[in-house]
Amino acid sequence: MRLRTFLARFRLMGAPGAAVVAVPDDRAGDPAAELGPVLSRLTGVQEQASEIRARAGDEAAALLREAARQAADIVADAQEQAGRVRTEAMASALAAARREEIALLAAGRSAAEQVRRRAGERIHGLADRVAGYALGRPDSLGSDAWAPGGSPV
Template sequence: MTGFRDFLTRFRPAASPGRAAPSGVPADRSAELRAELAPPLALLEQVEAEARSVRDRAEAAAAARRREAEQQAEEIVAEAQEEAGRVRARAAEQVARAAETEAAELLAEASREAVAVREHAVSRTPALADRVLALVVEDLSAEESPLASADRPAPGPKRPPEGGL
């Protein structure tokens, strides 16, 4: 890069005032500017190449991270699906156990009720048998006496006594 002194020399007169000097080669200002700007532009090209390299490396790193993140996401989804299967199995097992417990309780209750009904039937059977026997005997004795049939009501089921069947 040119220094400040070279910069200032552009503004100096080429010759002292006076008689005309012999003509020379005209100054090539564009070549001078190119020569002056070549070193900073070369540095800029270097920086641009380095920036491109950094950008390419960053894109490659981003793509690698993206692939890694996708793989992790797939693994997480697979683990979640496996865990969901295990959770469903545990829930089904708990529901089945609860249903078995409830069924066992209902069966025990039904057994207790059946025993109670049997006991009630056994306790009432002698009284009912006595009533049936009395009715049959009454019907049989009524058939033997024709006069008695006019005085008595028609045979059939009688009204049960209070408090029982």
């Protein structure tokens, strides 16, 4: 840079008086010549940043692979457990169905036994009534022909 150009930076730009706080402007100078040394120092930093980005990309890819592997393991475990849980649930449902079957069979046997007992109690009275009708005596049973439950004796 020539001396004249350097001194031109300090030429008065306004009326004399209090100084204005600022850096003098060098419109005639070459910005590339002034900024070149500063920016050339950033080249190493840019290369370092590129290396850091590349390493971060590699680490991110490794983390994604590991996460995918873990997810596959979790899914495999869940599928294995699902089969076991289904088997346990089916066994529990079958046991409940068997208990219900036993209870229904017992209730059915009890109801059948009641029908047999009531039939045994009433068969003689019904036979007498049929015999009375056959012999022409429909009123032969009298007023107590019906049992308390509403059925013929």
